[in-house]
Amino acid sequence: MDTTAVVTLLLRWAHVLAAIAAFGGLLFARFGVVPALAEIDAPTRDRIHEAIRRRWLPWVIGAITVLLVSGLANFLIFNARVKADPAFWGATWMRDTSYHALFGAKFLVAMVMFYFASALVGRGAGTQWVRNDRAKWLTVTLALGLVVVLISGWMRQLHTGPNAAPLAAAATMSN
Numbered sequence: 001m002d003t004t005a006v007v008t009l010l011l012r013w014a015h016v017l018a019a020i021a022a023f024g025g026l027l028f029a030r031f032g033v034v035p036a037l038a039e040i041d042a043p044t045r046d047r048i049h050e051a052i053r054r055r056w057l058p059w060v061i062g063a064i065t066v067l068l069v070s071g072l073a074n075f076l077i078f079n080a081r082v083k084a085d086p087a088f089w090g091a092t093w094m095r096d097t098s099y100h101a102l103f104g105a106k107f108l109v110a111m112v113m114f115y116f117a118s119a120l121v122g123r124g125a126g127t128q129w130v131r132n133d134r135a136k137w138l139t140v141t142l143a144l145g146l147v148v149v150l151i152s153g154w155m156r157q158l159h160t161g162p163n164a165a166p167l168a169a170a171a172t173m174s175n
């Protein structure tokens with residue numbers, strides 16, 4: 001394996017593991033923690049929420065940091081690879097496949113998701129409205145996460161899918 005392949009594999013592992021931690025944590029909070037705590041008295045519930053919030057906060061910040069760094073690095077490396085070999089990819093591959101547009105959409109949705117994920121474990125007065133209705137905003141954050149994962153799989157399939165041969169390669173094959 002060459003160096004680029006090792007780096008991209010490490011980035012992929014980091015990215016996917018952070019996504020699993022973020023999405024899995026939201027899912028467990030929404031359908032495990034919140035309904036279970038709704039059954040107990042308010043003062044105890046608030047104490048438990050606070051205890052979980054404090055411990056879960058570093059994981060949320062860690063996951064967001066890893067997702068941002070590995071995701072941007074992955075995007076830049078892939079962009080450079082496509083640009084470096086126009087004979088293989090076709091000069092307008094990014095535009096023709098909408099890869100760039102999908103990346104832009106994913107990035108924006110991910111930013112909104114990060115805002116809510118941070119607000120849910122934050123304690124600032126400005127984001128208290130999110131924690132006042134945890135179940136609702138956890139559902140919204142999960143929906144945003146789902147959109148991000150669907151777009152990610154779509155982006156990946158654009159260059160690895162069974163019928164997604166790059167333009168130039170497809171042209172060569174049909175000759």
Ligand code: HEM
Nearest residue numbers: 019023067068071072074075107110145148152153155156
């Ligand atoms: C702003 C932050 C993010 C950036 C810049 C980013 C960027 C990327 C890039 C460039 C890829 C590679 C796509 C390809 O193979 O062509 C990717 C894959 C992926 N991303 Fe992100 N991402 C971000 C946040 C997230 C979040 C929040 C999640 C989910 C919670 C996520 C889940 C995934 C998954 C599951 C893949 C792998 C898709 C697959 O292999 O099928 N990403 N991301």
